[in-house]
Amino acid sequence: MEKIKKKKIIIKVSDLSKSFNNNIVLKNINFQLIEGESLAIIGASGSGKSVLLKNIIGILQPDKGSIVINDTEMVNLSRNLKEKLLLDLGITFQHGALFDSLKIWENIIFKTANKEKTNNKQGKQLAFSIIKQLGLQPEILDLYPSEISGGMQKRVAIARAICGNPKILLFDEPTSGLDPVTGSLIDQLIKTAVKTVGGSAITITHDMASVCRIADKVILIDKQTISWTGTPKEMFNSANQKIQEFIKPINSEIFFK
Amino acid sequence: MLDFFLDILGTTGKKFINFVANIGHFFIFFGSAIYWAFKPPWYFKKIFQQILDIGYFSLPVVGLTTFFSGMVLALQTYNGFADFNSESTVARIVLTSITRELGPVLTGLMVAGRVGAKMAAEIATMKVTEQIDALETLGTRPMQYLIAPKIIASLVCIPFLVCIGNTIGILGGYVIAIYKLNFNPSLYLYATMEYLQLIDIIQGTVKAAVFGLIISMVSCYFGYNASKGAEGVGFATTSSVVISSVMILTSTYIITALFFG
Numbered sequence: 001m002e003k004i005k006k007k008k009i010i011i012k013v014s015d016l017s018k019s020f021n022n023n024i025v026l027k028n029i030n031f032q033l034i035e036g037e038s039l040a041i042i043g044a045s046g047s048g049k050s051v052l053l054k055n056i057i058g059i060l061q062p063d064k065g066s067i068v069i070n071d072t073e074m075v076n077l078s079r080n081l082k083e084k085l086l087l088d089l090g091i092t093f094q095h096g097a098l099f100d101s102l103k104i105w106e107n108i109i110f111k112t113a114n115k116e117k118t119n120n121k122q123g124k125q126l127a128f129s130i131i132k133q134l135g136l137q138p139e140i141l142d143l144y145p146s147e148i149s150g151g152m153q154k155r156v157a158i159a160r161a162i163c164g165n166p167k168i169l170l171f172d173e174p175t176s177g178l179d180p181v182t183g184s185l186i187d188q189l190i191k192t193a194v195k196t197v198g199g200s201a202i203t204i205t206h207d208m209a210s211v212c213r214i215a216d217k218v219i220l221i222d223k224q225t226i227s228w229t230g231t232p233k234e235m236f237n238s239a240n241q242k243i244q245e246f247i248k249p250i251n252s253e254i255f256f257k
Numbered sequence: 258m259l260d261f262f263l264d265i266l267g268t269t270g271k272k273f274i275n276f277v278a279n280i281g282h283f284f285i286f287f288g289s290a291i292y293w294a295f296k297p298p299w300y301f302k303k304i305f306q307q308i309l310d311i312g313y314f315s316l317p318v319v320g321l322t323t324f325f326s327g328m329v330l331a332l333q334t335y336n337g338f339a340d341f342n343s344e345s346t347v348a349r350i351v352l353t354s355i356t357r358e359l360g361p362v363l364t365g366l367m368v369a370g371r372v373g374a375k376m377a378a379e380i381a382t383m384k385v386t387e388q389i390d391a392l393e394t395l396g397t398r399p400m401q402y403l404i405a406p407k408i409i410a411s412l413v414c415i416p417f418l419v420c421i422g423n424t425i426g427i428l429g430g431y432v433i434a435i436y437k438l439n440f441n442p443s444l445y446l447y448a449t450m451e452y453l454q455l456i457d458i459i460q461g462t463v464k465a466a467v468f469g470l471i472i473s474m475v476s477c478y479f480g481y482n483a484s485k486g487a488e489g490v491g492f493a494t495t496s497s498v499v500i501s502s503v504m505i506l507t508s509t510y511i512i513t514a515l516f517f518g
Contacts, residue, residue: 059390086396098388098391
């Protein structure tokens with residue numbers, strides 16, 4: 001009998017709830033991210049997707065529930081251990097969150113430079129090797145974030161997240177504000193990062209075309225809870241009204257033919 | 258009627274509790290910032306940038322303010338004391354007022370307006386654009402990377418700025434005394450040097466260090482706790498300047514009272 005290798009659970013979220021001043025944002029959220037899996041989280045604006053991500057990375061503290069990353073419980077974890085755990089994660093924020101006072105190459109190698117000393121030449125080379133995968137020109141390396149376009153900032157943020165080849169990638173709306181060609185390029189990059197490095201990714205997005213391209217599994221957050229889970233293909237056959245509303249604007253034929 | 262009074266009481270009580278909570282929150286921030294300022298690793302590049310910004314780039318505004326204050330002080334003292342034939346005290350009054358009070362306070366207020374506002378706006382912008390969250394996820398402590406260099410630089414630079422401001426202020430008094438009030442230059446300088454006391458210099462330096470701590474702490478605190486986008490940045494900036502200025506004027510009295518109480 002063929003041995004089936006059981007895949008490791010990378011992130012496990014159990015019974016997570018979060019509220020702000022009696023306003024419940026997330027209620028009893030349960031899901032897991034398996035090794036090598038690309039998970040997309042969809043939901044209407046304000047449904048709590050980014051709050052969920054911030055709980056996972058420890059920026060927000062959940063009211064109740066558990067978050068386990070690589071067998072380590074994140075909730076109430078000491079700051080030092082949390083910092084060590086976060087070094088294995090590559091994260092992008094909704095608006096890029098690039099450091100205004102640093103040049104583009106310094107932004108990209110920030111985490112790597114913290115871990116090991118690199119001189120300017122090595123740093124720029126490392127940054128260049130990453131940005132060329134994202135279709136960016138080397139000329140931008142010496143510029144500041146305010147001197148490049150919003151779309152470029154987004155790609156630099158992704159470059160910062162994937163620098164050092166982290167095994168867990170968390171993206172908050174990576175393709176919003178990008179043109180379809182660049183968006184597709186970013187999707188390809190996420191897919192490559194997951195498949196070739198053997199990494200796992202959680203992507204928060206509104207872009208259903210992107211979901212179809214990158215996701216192995218989709219989670220819909222609606223009314224504070226996970227109201228639907230399935231594969232992108234199952235999404236197009238789902239009777240869930242909210243899912244129907246999400247896929248209505250796109251033609252499934254484009255992606256599955 | 259009773260409901261109306263209960264409403265007022267409730268609102269006032271809530272505001273008071275918030276006020277006390279904010280003070281507690283500030284002191285926790287203060288303790289944490291001091292701890293991280295003394296804990297390695299130190300970001301020397303960041304500290305140097307702040308020293309340049311706080312010290313070097315504040316020199317023109319501090320110099321101009323103290324120079325004109327010295328000038329106006331000499332003129333006013335002369336006009337007031339001439340009625341009592343005590344014009345000879347001009348040098349002493351200018352020296353004492355500048356070194357003990359005007360030099361440190363004016364420097365503190367100028368730095369609070371120029372640097373404090375900038376610190377608060379910078380940190381608040383980083384807060385509302387998730388840059389501080391990003392720092393945490395990249396294995397860097399914001400307290401150590403952002404706040405500590407500002408506190409170290411303020412503590413180092415402001416005493417130096419006050420010393421330079423004092424010298425320029427005394428020079429302003431000298432210029433007016435010699436070129437407008439026709440004092441004898443040698444006698445004026447002799448009087449200035451004669452009345453210069455170590456305790457005045459120490460007092461001015463202590464005040465400068467305290468003001469440096471106040472400006473950096475208050476500005477960083479309001480910036481770090483900013484919320485609500487652009488409005489939050491504006492609020493943090495204004496609050497940092499107003500609170501720093503009030504605390505500078507309050508603490509100068511307390512320090513003076515401790516020295517001469």
